[in-house]
Amino acid sequence: MTPDTYMTDVRVLDHGFVQLVDVMGDDLTVANSARVSFDNHKEEFDGGDVKLIRYLAKHNHWTPFAHPQITLRIKAPVSIRTQCFKHKQGFVENEISRRYVDFTPDFYHPEFRQRPSKGMKQGSDGLLECRDGGGETSGGFATHPLYRSYEQLIKQSLRVYEELIASNVAPEQARFVLPQAMYTEWYWTGSLAAYARFYKQRINSHAQWEVQQYAEAVGKIIEPWFLVSWNELTK
Numbered sequence: 001m002t003p004d005t006y007m008t009d010v011r012v013l014d015h016g017f018v019q020l021v022d023v024m025g026d027d028l029t030v031a032n033s034a035r036v037s038f039d040n041h042k043e044e045f046d047g048g049d050v051k052l053i054r055y056l057a058k059h060n061h062w063t064p065f066a067h068p069q070i071t072l073r074i075k076a077p078v079s080i081r082t083q084c085f086k087h088k089q090g091f092v093e094n095e096i097s098r099r100y101v102d103f104t105p106d107f108y109h110p111e112f113r114q115r116p117s118k119g120m121k122q123g124s125d126g127l128l129e130c131r132d133g134g135g136e137t138s139g140g141f142a143t144h145p146l147y148r149s150y151e152q153l154i155k156q157s158l159r160v161y162e163e164l165i166a167s168n169v170a171p172e173q174a175r176f177v178l179p180q181a182m183y184t185e186w187y188w189t190g191s192l193a194a195y196a197r198f199y200k201q202r203i204n205s206h207a208q209w210e211v212q213q214y215a216e217a218v219g220k221i222i223e224p225w226f227l228v229s230w231n232e233l234t235k
Helices: 027-038 047-058 078-085 146-166 171-177 192-202 209-234
Strands: 009-012 016-024 069-077 091-095 129-131 137-139 183-191
Touching: 009 209, 016 209, 027 047, 027 209, 047 209, 069 078, 069 192, 069 209, 078 183, 078 192, 078 209, 146 171, 183 192, 192 209
Parallel strands: none
Antiparallel strands: 009 016, 016 069, 069 183, 091 183, 129 137
């Protein structure tokens, strides 16, 4: 695989994305950062490096995996951004600030899911079902009567926001009316080790479905650059 075939832009949800901005390092970087302990260095990656990386991952020697750095640009709903930002170690983020911008944002339109069963306090079950006039059962956001209420609320919030901006209210205050469904964007730079931890936790079936989609997109972008290390860190 050559850099020309790497994925650099993965669409997520209805308006979101994960985009590659920059990559520093590769599998050889990981191996050489461990090898320096013995004052050794190699110029080309080979089977010995595969064995070394496998050993490092198996025994949780994580610092060599912290040297490669990846920068992504991500667009996600505010509530999903919050889940991403819970991952602090090895990450730094810079986000669009609605103190400074007042353009019309995008909003997430999900498919409604049912509350979790068996007394669970978080998560969700299958799609919420409703019946149309003919008694047919269907699932999903677009067919549920609450769709209109949801969309009306978003439109009302946006209308009030635009009225506040038009009335010369400071954007840092006008933004208070915008709901968590609003999309935001940020630059996210982290080590290979940090992204692997994020991926493993958020790709899990117990994570919220939406953040799972972002974890999957992150994996699609990063894996080709670190085929051996990513496999060992995330398997």
